[in-house]
Amino acid sequence: MIQIDYKSDKPIYEQIIQQFKLNIVKGIFKEGDKVISVRKMASILDITPSTVSKAYAELERQGVIETIRAKGTYIAGSGLQAQDISMEKVRKNLLDELIELKHAGVGLEQVQSLVRELYDSI
Amino acid sequence: MIQIDYKSDKPIYEQIIQQFKLNIVKGIFKEGDKVISVRKMASILDITPSTVSKAYAELERQGVIETIRAKGTYIAGSGLQAQDISMEKVRKNLLDELIELKHAGVGLEQVQSLVRELYDSI
Amino acid sequence: MIQIDYKSDKPIYEQIIQQFKLNIVKGIFKEGDKVISVRKMASILDITPSTVSKAYAELERQGVIETIRAKGTYIAGSGLQAQDISMEKVRKNLLDELIELKHAGVGLEQVQSLVRELYDSI
Amino acid sequence: MIQIDYKSDKPIYEQIIQQFKLNIVKGIFKEGDKVISVRKMASILDITPSTVSKAYAELERQGVIETIRAKGTYIAGSGLQAQDISMEKVRKNLLDELIELKHAGVGLEQVQSLVRELYDSI
């Protein structure tokens, strides 16, 4: 369910966050689903529980999951999620990549086609 | 010419690299233009020279600038540049942002429109 | 009568305690009223009886309810209750929120108006 | 500058956050002031750096401080801060204390007077 690239320069806790969002988009994680516990996730991924904890805390802050005391963690409803996205940050990151592409001589049409391909692959 | 956001989480040397590419795309920097020296750039931006050095080294590696011994550094021709772009990395980063957007419920058409807007603003 | 927010970070037993006080203030629970048993409350709220037990024990310690051996539990008279409030704790918690508000630039008058609104809503 | 009550049930990192806000309100910390480094704060308070780090991360999320890469951390402008306060949470916590007070028989006027006293003491 959760694929971690240990060689990536992207922090593990960020990879976990992204994988959660990916699984939700793909319909693998559905609203109300119980999320594997911090300890179990940690032992499966063979990382320390604090790293998983950090990811879960951020996911909760973003409204992606909800924690119920001493019971566990659950996938939240999609209602909460949409509003919390930091569009400003996404725009900036997107702009960074587009500068890279435009500088490399890739035209808007090719970019659009790449975007479509990637978006549909999600 | 070079705008640095010191509060950004993006490393300063990466910001310099990006600003060079942006200036080239915008036509502000043209092939054969002399590039300000490491020391001058460092004093203008009020940062340590080694940071500028790191940026220039990477720009040279990517074929964006060329250093001619004892003469100085120049903007390279666009021929060299195009091939060195790391499409793999751009794809990955683009995918990251698209996951974020799709999870937030932003549809492909809206994404395309955002991409067009940003691309054209460059 | 008793509303529990299972997603809240406030412990369930504390929520029960507060709901009792709220019901008494609102006149829904009156002196001498029989209080539902631990087991019934637990099954109604779908929580473990020990949690209800913990709430009742604290309510009794605070003089809000009284247990009469083998007869059951009852809402106590208001005489007992007033004195047991931990003003020190309330002051501290109140201060915490006021610091938050003052830091956010909310003036005393706005705070007073908010306090009035909330107090009257109880 | 930063007073920690090690006996308090309030987490240390939350106490640090609150002390920052208090110092800003009191004018002890001013916009642009350099904030003591994570390591120094940790050694002064005799706690582990990760706890200070957690507090700083949350303060940054709230826009109270800003981190400049490898240079250090600074008190942010008050412009950013006001908007980020979670009024919902403050309202809830305030309501909790007001229920406690109303249940204890404390009238609105007394509450207002207490609020004034505490607010002015900040």
Added chain:
DNA sequence: GTGGTCTAGACCACG
């Protein structure tokens, strides 16, 4: 059993 807090470090990129 659950997540939250904290310890006491290590290693890292950045500047």
Added chain:
DNA sequence: GTGGTCTAGACCACG
């Protein structure tokens, strides 16, 4: 020197 990430745990309240 700086903050960010991660380790490998301990202890805790809650249920």
